[in-house]
Amino acid sequence: MPTSTVENYVKQIYLQQQSRAADLLPMGQLAAAMNVVPGTATAMVKTLAESGLVEYEPRGGIRLTEGGARLALHVLRRHRIIEAFLVDVLGLDWSQVHEEAELLEHVVSDKVLDRMDALLNHPQYDPHGDPIPTSQGDIAEQAILPLMSCKSGDQAIVARVSDQDPEFLQYIERHGLVPGTQINVSSLNTLADSVEVRLPKDKTVVLGSNAAAKILVRPHIAG
Amino acid sequence: MPTSTVENYVKQIYLQQQSRAADLLPMGQLAAAMNVVPGTATAMVKTLAESGLVEYEPRGGIRLTEGGARLALHVLRRHRIIEAFLVDVLGLDWSQVHEEAELLEHVVSDKVLDRMDALLNHPQYDPHGDPIPTSQGDIAEQAILPLMSCKSGDQAIVARVSDQDPEFLQYIERHGLVPGTQINVSSLNTLADSVEVRLPKDKTVVLGSNAAAKILVRPHIAG
DNA sequence: GTAGATGTTTTGAGTAATCAAAATAGTATG
DNA sequence: CATACTATTTTGATTACTCAAAACATCTAC
Ligand SMILES: [Mn+2]
Ligand SMILES: [Mn+2]
Ligand SMILES: [Mn+2]
Ligand SMILES: [Mn+2]
Numbered sequence: 285m286p287t288s289t290v291e292n293y294v295k296q297i298y299l300q301q302q303s304r305a306a307d308l309l310p311m312g313q314l315a316a317a318m319n320v321v322p323g324t325a326t327a328m329v330k331t332l333a334e335s336g337l338v339e340y341e342p343r344g345g346i347r348l349t350e351g352g353a354r355l356a357l358h359v360l361r362r363h364r365i366i367e368a369f370l371v372d373v374l375g376l377d378w379s380q381v382h383e384e385a386e387l388l389e390h391v392v393s394d395k396v397l398d399r400m401d402a403l404l405n406h407p408q409y410d411p412h413g414d415p416i417p418t419s420q421g422d423i424a425e426q427a428i429l430p431l432m433s434c435k436s437g438d439q440a441i442v443a444r445v446s447d448q449d450p451e452f453l454q455y456i457e458r459h460g461l462v463p464g465t466q467i468n469v470s471s472l473n474t475l476a477d478s479v480e481v482r483l484p485k486d487k488t489v490v491l492g493s494n495a496a497a498k499i500l501v502r503p504h505i506a507g
Numbered sequence: 508m509p510t511s512t513v514e515n516y517v518k519q520i521y522l523q524q525q526s527r528a529a530d531l532l533p534m535g536q537l538a539a540a541m542n543v544v545p546g547t548a549t550a551m552v553k554t555l556a557e558s559g560l561v562e563y564e565p566r567g568g569i570r571l572t573e574g575g576a577r578l579a580l581h582v583l584r585r586h587r588i589i590e591a592f593l594v595d596v597l598g599l600d601w602s603q604v605h606e607e608a609e610l611l612e613h614v615v616s617d618k619v620l621d622r623m624d625a626l627l628n629h630p631q632y633d634p635h636g637d638p639i640p641t642s643q644g645d646i647a648e649q650a651i652l653p654l655m656s657c658k659s660g661d662q663a664i665v666a667r668v669s670d671q672d673p674e675f676l677q678y679i680e681r682h683g684l685v686p687g688t689q690i691n692v693s694s695l696n697t698l699a700d701s702v703e704v705r706l707p708k709d710k711t712v713v714l715g716s717n718a719a720a721k722i723l724v725r726p727h728i729a730g
Numbered sequence: 731g732t733a734g735a736t737g738t739t740t741t742g743a744g745t746a747a748t749c750a751a752a753a754t755a756g757t758a759t760g
Numbered sequence: 761c762a763t764a765c766t767a768t769t770t771t772g773a774t775t776a777c778t779c780a781a782a783a784c785a786t787c788t789a790c
Binding site for chain 1: 593596597598599603607610611613614615616618619622623626
């Protein structure tokens with residue numbers, strides 16, 4: 285059985301590999317993402333390579349093997365179903381569930397996970413809009429774009445909020461930008477580095493590009 | 508923060524101290540209960556003593572301090588609420604939940620536990636009939652007796668089944684002896700080392716004294 | 731094409747938990 | 761009371777994970 289640490293590393297390698305273009309993930313990135321010093325990441329990666337979970341090219345970087353990706357998707361499935369369960373069944377705030385799930389994902393059995401999944405009616409997305417892999421390890425690649433890639437006047441639906449910082453999530457919720465919300469890009473100015481969106485009840489929110497980068501939308505053709 | 512291991516030791520010391528009469532719990536008992544070799548228990552107990560959770564008398568044994576008992580009851584509360592939640596909300600079998608709770612008890616936050624507790628309507632007992640300590644650390648001491656202490660003809664209600672072996676629990680459930688069941692001691696023979704009980708629908712079950720010792724009942728005055 | 735700067739690996743060390751097996755203390759037995 | 765048995769503690773090792781700091785490799789600039 286993989287330890288919690290191994291599961292966390294493999295999951296993080298998967299997530300980092302998603303967001304970067306390159307084939308090989310540099311050690312420094314991994315160390316930073318895992319909050320460990322570089323030497324620790326090197327040591328760990330060697331044991332991951334021993335277990336056949338990653339391919340390791342010294343001074344080059346790493347990539348997940350087939351088996352590594354399978355494990356990563358398993359952990360991700362657990363994590364996201366647990367998040368959905370904590371929000372929908374236990375009524376926790378979406379800003380808190382990531383941290384909880386970070387621990388629970390390593391101890392919840394398949395049986396318990398299946399029950400949660402059934403109780404939730406086999407959800408496709410977690411509370412932050414991240415897709416939930418199937419138990420077979422298939423994951424839906426959504427056609428979504430960063431908010432800043434819209435043009436003024438565009439209609440869109442908030443699809444995902446890709447940050448786990450509770451403060452940020454609470455701010456987003458207070459202003460009604462949760463996944464599923466229909467929005468209208470009222471003005472987008474790359475020079476001023478900001479975007480204004482109009483929400484259903486004619487409220488408006490202004491976000492700088494750093495914040496807007498965390499909001500991913502599904503373009504929506506009006507009418 | 509105490510590690511999972513520390514929590515497991517302290518909880519086990521509490522449980523062992525309950526079931527034995529003596530004030531000091533011998534090292535051997537603890538080692539056996541924790542499934543470790545005696546040397547491991549000695550090493551661990553020294554660190555528990557350092558942390559002020561137990562008093563340790565070398566070659567005598569150990570006893571929980573005030574703080575140790577508080578921690579034990581906290582863990583026990585978590586364990587039992589989780590068990591109740593897994594059975595009542597997720598629909599797991601009562602024979603399986605002990606093992607699940609053994610892991611979950613160390614990672615479920617206070618917030619999540621409170622939600623579970625509320626959703627269950629603040630249960631007093633877990634699925635096996637064990638009392639759930641309050642968040643203040645108070646635990647109801649029930650006036651219950653081993654089944655073998657009854658006399659032929661006695662009425663009683665099954666209050667607790669004190670074994671976590673899934674096979675045994677499944678057997679008990681198949682024969683309808685779950686907590687809450689009204690029973691009638693139709694014959695009890697100490698020489699033959701066995702007891703026969705009659706259940707609501709006139710079914711009967713025979714148990715040897717070893718099995719009967721795990722069934723605790725609340726005597727019930729008929730009429 | 732040598733000199734830095736940057737990123738990575740190595741080395742040495744520490745914590746938490748465990749086991750196997752030797753040493754020791756305490757108790758019971760002839 | 762000496763011997764033997766039993767329970768407990770000690771000692772020496774191992775596994776998993778981590779950090780600090782030194783050593784090393786690679787790429788960049790001048
Ligand atoms: Mn995790
Ligand atoms: Mn999420
Ligand atoms: Mn446990
Ligand atoms: Mn129980």
